[in-house]
Amino acid sequence: MGQIENLTISNLKKKTEEGFDHLYHRYYEDLVNYAFTFLLDSGEAEDLVQNLFIHFWENLDSFQLKGTLDGFFYTAVKNRCLNKLKSIDVYDKHKILYIEAMLVHLSREEEIDKSVLEEELLMAINNLPVQAREIIVLKYFKGQKIAEIAETLNLSENTVKTQLKRGKSKLRNEMNPKLFSIFFF
Numbered sequence: 779m780g781q782i783e784n785l786t787i788s789n790l791k792k793k794t795e796e797g798f799d800h801l802y803h804r805y806y807e808d809l810v811n812y813a814f815t816f817l818l819d820s821g822e823a824e825d826l827v828q829n830l831f832i833h834f835w836e837n838l839d840s841f842q843l844k845g846t847l848d849g850f851f852y853t854a855v856k857n858r859c860l861n862k863l864k865s866i867d868v869y870d871k872h873k874i875l876y877i878e879a880m881l882v883h884l885s886r887e888e889e890i891d892k893s894v895l896e897e898e899l900l901m902a903i904n905n906l907p908v909q910a911r912e913i914i915v916l917k918y919f920k921g922q923k924i925a926e927i928a929e930t931l932n933l934s935e936n937t938v939k940t941q942l943k944r945g946k947s948k949l950r951n952e953m954n955p956k957l958f959s960i961f962f963f
Contacts, residue, residue, distance in 0.1 A: 798835060805847075806831070809855050816859035826858050902952045910945030913938055 806827060813823035830851070834841070844850075903911055912931060916922045924942075928935045 793835075793838065798831075801847075802831060805851050809851055812852060813855050813859050816856070817862060822862065826862060827855060830854055830858060898953060902949050905952065906945050906948055910941045910948070913941045914945045914949070917942060 809827045809830070810820070810823045813826050814820055817823050817826070834854075903914060906914065909931075913927055916927045916930065917924075922930065924935050924938050927933075928938045931938070933941075
């Protein structure tokens with residue numbers, strides 16, 4: 779951690795408006811833009827970053843920086859965005875927003891083409907045994923619950939759970955770990 783960051787943290791712990799203003803103006807716009815790449819909603823991105831600053835400010839006395847301020851803020855925004863996307867799963871049954879946001883982020887992060895990721899996913903799913911493939915597709919792409927899948931395929935719920943577990947295990951072994959976690963977190 780650099781001297782400037784030590785100085786910034788110690789100034790912030792005095793809880794002066796000047797220290798907070800400096801921090802806010804230094805990071806706010808970039809963090810909102812970063813949050814937008816996940817959430818695809820500027821209002822939500824602004825709210826998320828504002829809440830992060832409020833939380834940071836209220837808990838500053840107990841704050842221990844491990845790394846850089848940049849790293850802290852960007853990691854915090856990323857985690858809050860992913861939690862937000864997971865929480866809207868009720869409304870986004872097929873996890874489309876989450877998957878799109880992670881693909882955009884992963885593509886930027888590692889400069890991987892989105893079509894390559896999708897192709898890898900489809901190839902891995904196609905390599906599964908027929909029953910496991912059907913169950914994975916029904917669960918993760920059609921949004922069906924275990925009971926619905928069991929009824930659709932005329933199987934017991936335990937069989938569906940077992941096949942789902944085996945299918946995910948095979949996919950985990952065959953796929954890029956980051957890609958696996960995007961689709962099957």
